Amino acid sequence: MSVKECGHHKSKKKKIFKRIFWWTAIISFIVLVTVLIIWAILQPSKPTFILQDVTVYAFNASVANFLTSNFQVTLSSRNPNDNIGIYYDRLDVYISYQSQQITLRTSIPPSYQGHKEVDIWSPFVSGNNVPVAPFNYQGLSQDQNNGNVLINVKLDGKVRWKVGAFVSGHYHIYIRCPAFITFGPSSSGIKLGDSGAVKYQLVQRCTVGV
Numbered sequence: 001m002s003v004k005e006c007g008h009h010k011s012k013k014k015k016i017f018k019r020i021f022w023w024t025a026i027i028s029f030i031v032l033v034t035v036l037i038i039w040a041i042l043q044p045s046k047p048t049f050i051l052q053d054v055t056v057y058a059f060n061a062s063v064a065n066f067l068t069s070n071f072q073v074t075l076s077s078r079n080p081n082d083n084i085g086i087y088y089d090r091l092d093v094y095i096s097y098q099s100q101q102i103t104l105r106t107s108i109p110p111s112y113q114g115h116k117e118v119d120i121w122s123p124f125v126s127g128n129n130v131p132v133a134p135f136n137y138q139g140l141s142q143d144q145n146n147g148n149v150l151i152n153v154k155l156d157g158k159v160r161w162k163v164g165a166f167v168s169g170h171y172h173i174y175i176r177c178p179a180f181i182t183f184g185p186s187s188s189g190i191k192l193g194d195s196g197a198v199k200y201q202l203v204q205r206c207t208v209g210v
Contacts (some may be wrong), residue, residue, distance in 0.1 A: 044161050045080045047113070049206040051153055051177035052076055052120075055192070055199040059181070061144060064127070065137045067102055070126040073097060073153050075177070076207075077121070080114045080144040084161050086113040089159035089170065095148070098136045098150050104126035108155075112162075125153075153177040159210070177206035 026190045028032050057070040073093065092105040106123045113119055132140060155175040161168040179202055182188050189198035
């Protein structure tokens with residue numbers, strides 16, 4: 001024989017559930033507003049990137065519409081924020097010419113950058129017999145013959161901001177660093193022994209978009 005629950009008990013349970021729901025909603029709202037206020041007050045700034053140097057181990061565009069290249073780039077990144085840390089969850093480096101990617105991507109290991117900290121990375125990026133669009137190849141061959149090639153060291157990936165115990169969602173970060181590579185008698189590079197490698201000291205500030 002079942003025992004029916006009286007209306008008084010049902011009404012009491014509904015009131016308890018409503019109170020729990022509203023208290024949970026109010027607390028969540030207060031936490032969210034607090035985080036947004038802190039975020040607005042702190043005003044997180046984008047990290048700054050500087051391309052310090054580029055070492056060219058190979059740059060061969062002698063085969064029609066194909067390019068073989070091998071670079072080592074040194075990049076420094078600084079977190080300008082006093083109270084905000086940055087998680088670099090993914091960061092890929094590659095080289096482009098006239099908006100066309102001419103190397104494979106190289107991944108930088110994930111890292112955390114504390115307040116005012118500076119990180120330095122020196123990844124290798126290369127491409128073997130990478131097909132180049134005919135109009136780009138023509139311009140590349142002409143630039144190389146003239147002894148001055150403008151390339152772009154690019155990075156893209158995902159970052160998160162850390163404010164106290166709060167960690168934001170992912171933001172896409174995009175970095176672009178122009179670099180002039182010179183060849184021939186007017187080259188500004190430094191030869192590294194008998195390896196044929198040439199190092200270019202640049203200290204070039206990069207544009208950063210988040």
